[in-house]
Amino acid sequence: MLTVKNLRAKIGEKQILNGIDLQVNAGEVHAIMGPNGSGKSTLASVLAGREDYEVTEGNVQFLGKDLLELEPDKRACEGIFLAFQYPVEIPGVSTVNFMKTALNKIREYRGMSPLDAVAFLQLMKEKMKLVEIDQSLLSRSLNEGFSGGEKKRNEIFQMAMLEPKLAILDETDSGLDIDALRIVANGVNKLRSKNNATILVTHYQRLLEYIVPDFVHVLYKGRIVKSGGKELALELEAKGYDWIKNELAIA
Amino acid sequence: MTKDNQVLEDITSKEYEHGWATDLEADESPKGLSEDTVRFISSRKQEPEWLLEWRLKAYRNWLKMTEPKWPNVKYPKINYQDIIYYSAPKKKTGPSSLDEVDPELIKTFEKLGISLTEQKRLSGIAVDAVIDSVSVATTFKEKLGELGIIFCSFSEAVREHPELIKKYLGSVVPMNDNYFAALNSAVFSDGSFCYIPKGVRCPMELSTYFRINAANTGQFERTLIVAEEGSYVSYLEGCTAPMRDENQLHAAVVELYAMKDAEIKYSTVQNWYPGDKNGKGGIYNFVTKRGLCAGDHSKISWTQVETGSAITWKYPSCVLKGDYSMGEFYSVAVTNNYQQADTGTKMTHIGKNTRSRIVSKGISAGKSQNSYRGQVHIMKRATNSRNFSQCDSLLMGDQCGAHTFPYIDVENNTAKVEHEATTSKIGEDQIFYCLQRGIDEEAAVALIVNGYAKEVLNQLPMEFAVEAQKLLALTLEGSVG
Numbered sequence: 001m002l003t004v005k006n007l008r009a010k011i012g013e014k015q016i017l018n019g020i021d022l023q024v025n026a027g028e029v030h031a032i033m034g035p036n037g038s039g040k041s042t043l044a045s046v047l048a049g050r051e052d053y054e055v056t057e058g059n060v061q062f063l064g065k066d067l068l069e070l071e072p073d074k075r076a077c078e079g080i081f082l083a084f085q086y087p088v089e090i091p092g093v094s095t096v097n098f099m100k101t102a103l104n105k106i107r108e109y110r111g112m113s114p115l116d117a118v119a120f121l122q123l124m125k126e127k128m129k130l131v132e133i134d135q136s137l138l139s140r141s142l143n144e145g146f147s148g149g150e151k152k153r154n155e156i157f158q159m160a161m162l163e164p165k166l167a168i169l170d171e172t173d174s175g176l177d178i179d180a181l182r183i184v185a186n187g188v189n190k191l192r193s194k195n196n197a198t199i200l201v202t203h204y205q206r207l208l209e210y211i212v213p214d215f216v217h218v219l220y221k222g223r224i225v226k227s228g229g230k231e232l233a234l235e236l237e238a239k240g241y242d243w244i245k246n247e248l249a250i251a
Numbered sequence: 252m253t254k255d256n257q258v259l260e261d262i263t264s265k266e267y268e269h270g271w272a273t274d275l276e277a278d279e280s281p282k283g284l285s286e287d288t289v290r291f292i293s294s295r296k297q298e299p300e301w302l303l304e305w306r307l308k309a310y311r312n313w314l315k316m317t318e319p320k321w322p323n324v325k326y327p328k329i330n331y332q333d334i335i336y337y338s339a340p341k342k343k344t345g346p347s348s349l350d351e352v353d354p355e356l357i358k359t360f361e362k363l364g365i366s367l368t369e370q371k372r373l374s375g376i377a378v379d380a381v382i383d384s385v386s387v388a389t390t391f392k393e394k395l396g397e398l399g400i401i402f403c404s405f406s407e408a409v410r411e412h413p414e415l416i417k418k419y420l421g422s423v424v425p426m427n428d429n430y431f432a433a434l435n436s437a438v439f440s441d442g443s444f445c446y447i448p449k450g451v452r453c454p455m456e457l458s459t460y461f462r463i464n465a466a467n468t469g470q471f472e473r474t475l476i477v478a479e480e481g482s483y484v485s486y487l488e489g490c491t492a493p494m495r496d497e498n499q500l501h502a503a504v505v506e507l508y509a510m511k512d513a514e515i516k517y518s519t520v521q522n523w524y525p526g527d528k529n530g531k532g533g534i535y536n537f538v539t540k541r542g543l544c545a546g547d548h549s550k551i552s553w554t555q556v557e558t559g560s561a562i563t564w565k566y567p568s569c570v571l572k573g574d575y576s577m578g579e580f581y582s583v584a585v586t587n588n589y590q591q592a593d594t595g596t597k598m599t600h601i602g603k604n605t606r607s608r609i610v611s612k613g614i615s616a617g618k619s620q621n622s623y624r625g626q627v628h629i630m631k632r633a634t635n636s637r638n639f640s641q642c643d644s645l646l647m648g649d650q651c652g653a654h655t656f657p658y659i660d661v662e663n664n665t666a667k668v669e670h671e672a673t674t675s676k677i678g679e680d681q682i683f684y685c686l687q688r689g690i691d692e693e694a695a696v697a698l699i700v701n702g703y704a705k706e707v708l709n710q711l712p713m714e715f716a717v718e719a720q721k722l723l724a725l726t727l728e729g730s731v732g
Binding site: 048090106 | 678683
C-alpha cells in the first residue's frame with residue numbers, strides 16, 4: 001500500500017529525516033516509536049503533505065501513485081488520514097458541518113454523488129456509537145473548548161467517518177487518561193480491517209497494549225534504526241531509548 | 252513569492268461575476284447639479300409643491316456643507332457636476348403583470364438569479380424591484396393590502412399617501428444631517444416605502460433589489476419604513492451592480508421609525524461592484540441609515556453583509572428614545588483587493604433601560620483597508636442602560652489593514668457598557684487541517700470565514716443567509732496568507 005524509499009526532509013535549514021525506508025501493506029498496523037526529536041511527527045506530517053517541510057530526496061508510493069506529487073487535499077481524497085497530535089480549533093464550524101463538507105469533497109473526488117442529509121445523519125449515528133462520542137460535542141465549534149480527550153476522540157470519530165485506507169495517528173495517546181485511551185484504542189481496533197492500514201506514531205509503549213501492532217520501528221535521528229515485532233516495544237519499554245542509542249554508538 | 256502569496260494573487264484576479272450592463276433606453280436628466288436639476292427631477296416625478304420645496308431646501312443646505320473628511324478612506328475628488336442625477340427606464344406606465352415588464356429587465360433579473368415569478372411562487376417574498384431608480388414591478392401588493400400594509404415605490408407613496416410621507420420624511424434623518432444625506436434629500440429619485448399598521452405582523456419578508464444600471468448615473472435611493480404600535484416587519488435589501496469603468500456614486504438614505512412595542516428588522520446583503528483587481532472603478536457607497544425607536548419597548552435590528560463597493564461609508568444607527576427600547580447591529584464587512592470600508596454603527600441611548608448590542612466582524616484581504624467605527628452614547632436620562640459591543644477583525648494576507656475606532660460616551664453612571672475586540676489571522680494550521688480532511692483550499696477558506704461570521708449570518712432570514720454565505724465564499728476565494 002505504502003512504500004517509502006530513502007525519504008529525506010528538512011524544515012528550513014534543519015535536516016530532520018535522513019533516509020527513511022518503510023513498507024506498509026494492507027491489513028497491517030505499524031508502530032513508529034522513538035525519543036523526542038527523532039522525527040516521528042515530521043514523518044507523519046511529510047506523508048500528509050504539510051508545506052513547512054521540504055522533501056529533499058527519496059520517494060513515496062501510495063496505492064501506485066507518487067504521493068509526493070499530490071496536494072495535501074488530494075492525498076486525503078486518495079485515502080490518507082492524519083489524526084493530529086494537536087487538533088486545530090475552527091470557531092463557528094461544527095464537527096458535523098466539517099465532516100459533511102469533507103465527506104462530500106472526498107466523494108466528489110471519487111466520482112460519487114454527495115450524501116443527502118438523511119444518509120449522512122445515519123452514517124454519523126453509526127460512527128458515533130463506534131467511538132462513544134456524544135452528539136452535543138459534534139454540534140459545538142470544532143475543537144473549541146474541547147478537553148484533550150475530547151479532541152482525540154473527535155479525531156478518531158473523523159477517521160471513522162472518512163474510512164481512510166491509511167490512517168496515521170500522530171501521538172494520539174499523548175495527554176489521554178486511561179479511560180479515554182481505552183475508548184480511542186477501541187475505536188481504532190474496530191476500524192481495523194484487511195483492507196486498510198494504520199501507522200501509530202507514539203513515544204510510549206502504553207498505547208500498544210491496547211492496539212497491538214504487527215510491526216514496531218524505532219526512529220532515531222531521522223532514520224529507522226531497528227524494526228521488529230510487537231515484542232520490540234516491550235523491550236524498549238524495559239530498557240529505555242538509551243539502549244538503542246548505546247547500541248548505535250557501539251556499532 | 253511563497254505559495255500562499257501566489258494563492259492570494261490568484262483570488263485577487265477573480266473577476267466580478269455580475270459584471271454586465273443591460274441595454275435599456277433611459278430617460279435621463281442632463282449631467283450636473285443645480286436648482287434646475289432638482290426641479291427637473293421633481294417635475295418628472297409629478298411631485299407636489301411641498302416636496303419640491305423640501306428638495307430645494309435640502310439642496311441649498313448641501314451647497315453650504317462640505318464632504319466629510321474623517322472616514323478612514325481615500326478617493327479622488329468627486330465632480331458633482333459630472334453626474335447624471337436622474338434616469339428612468341423608458342416605459343411610462345407601470346406594468347399590471349410580469350408579462351408587461353420589459354423583457355430586458357426580466358433578463359437582468361434572471362442573470363442575477365432573481366426571477367420574479369419564481370420568487371413569487373417559491374419564497375413568498377414581495378419584491379419591489381428598483382432598476383435605475385424607478386420601480387418596475389411590485390408584487391404581492393394585494394395580499395399585503397388586505398392587512399393594511401403599504402409597500403410601494405417611494406414615488407407612488409408620494410402620490411397615494413402624501414400625508415404619511417409629509418409626516419415621516421426626514422423625521423429620522425433630517426435633510427441636513429450630513430453632506431450625503433442632504434445630497435440625497437435634494438435629488439433622490441425613488442426607493443421604497445413601507446407602512447405597517449397598528450398591531451399587524453407582516454406575514455412575509457419584504458424585499459427590494461437595487462441595481463445601478465445606466466452609465467454615470469448616481470443612485471439616490473430613499474427608503475422609509477414606519478411601524479405603528481405593536482407591529483412587526485422584516486425587510487431585506489440586496490444589491491448587485493454591473494461592471495463599470497468609472498466610479499459611481501451611491502448615496503442612499505434609509506429611515507426606520509418604530510412606535511411603541513413595534514419591531515423592525517432590516518437586513519442587507521450589499522454586493523456593489525468593488526472595482527477591478529487594480530482598484531479601478533467600483534461603487535462609492537456613502538449611505539445614511541438610521542432607525543428611531545420612538546416608542547417604549549420598541550426594537551430595531553440592523554444586519555448587514557457588506558462585500559462590495561470600492562468605498563463603503565455606512566453606519567446604520569439606532570436612536571433609542573423610548574424607554575426599554577432596543578437597538579441591534581450585526582455586521583460582516585469584507586474587503587479585498589483595493590476596497591476600503593469605514594463602517595459601523597451609532598447607538599444613542601436616550602430612554603431609560605435601553606439596551607443595545609453590536610456585533611461587528613471585519614474581514615480584510617488583498618490590499619484592502621477595513622475600519623470599524625462605532626459610537627455608543629448613553630445620555631443623561633438613560634438610567635440603567637446597557638450596551639455590549641464585540642468587534643472582531645480577521646486578516647488574510649499581510650498587505651491589508653484592519654482598524655477599530657470605538658467611541659464611548661457615558662453621561663449616566665448607572666449605565667453598563669462592555670466592549671470586546673479581537674484580531675486574528677486565518678491560520679495555516681486551520682487550512683492544513685481542512686486540506687488533510689480532503690477539503691480544498693477555496694472550500695476551506697469559505698468554511699472558516701463562514702464560521703467566523705456565523706453569529707451575524709444567523710441573524711439573516713434563511714434564504715438570505717444562504718446567498719450571503721455564497722457571496723462571502725466568492726469574495727474571498729483562495730485569499731489565504
